[in-house]
Amino acid sequence: MRRVLFILVFCLLVTGCVSQKQNNVTPRATNCSYSKVEVYFYYSPYCPHCERVLPYINELREKYRDVKWIYCNVSGNVSKACYKYAYYIVGTPTVVVHYGNVTLSLVGERDVMGLEKVIKSLACCER
Numbered sequence: 086m087r088r089v090l091f092i093l094v095f096c097l098l099v100t101g102c103v104s105q106k107q108n109n110v111t112p113r114a115t116n117c118s119y120s121k122v123e124v125y126f127y128y129s130p131y132c133p134h135c136e137r138v139l140p141y142i143n144e145l146r147e148k149y150r151d152v153k154w155i156y157c158n159v160s161g162n163v164s165k166a167c168y169k170y171a172y173y174i175v176g177t178p179t180v181v182v183h184y185g186n187v188t189l190s191l192v193g194e195r196d197v198m199g200l201e202k203v204i205k206s207l208a209c210c211e212r
Contacts, residue, residue, distance in 0.1 A: 117209040119151035125170050127179040129160040134194040135178045145201055152204060
């Protein structure tokens with residue numbers, strides 16, 4: 086059910102960006118506001134799935150330096166900032182992406198590997 090809801094929200098966001106571009110609005114790549122995107126990465130150092138997605142997350146962190154990245158180790162001392170979206174965690178790895186009034190949760194290795202598309206779709210839609 087969550088996956089269907091995520092896909093529906095994602096499609097609506099992408100469709101909104103495409104329809105704005107077709108209406109002779111400035112191309113969305115120039116309207117990207119990555120500094121307003123927050124990414125919370127909930128992981129465990131003992132999780133094999135987390136180990137596989139960690140290089141991808143680190144690569145995105147280098148590529149999107151304006152994005153606010155928060156790493157939350159659920160097996161250790163959790164910082165206060167990590168509690169903000171802790172109710173989205175149903176397993177590890179979990180990534181919570183927040184932009185404006187939109188919050189999306191990506192749970193599991195397969196979903197987390199689509200994080201870059203989510204970041205782009207949220208940051209590049211005109212608000």
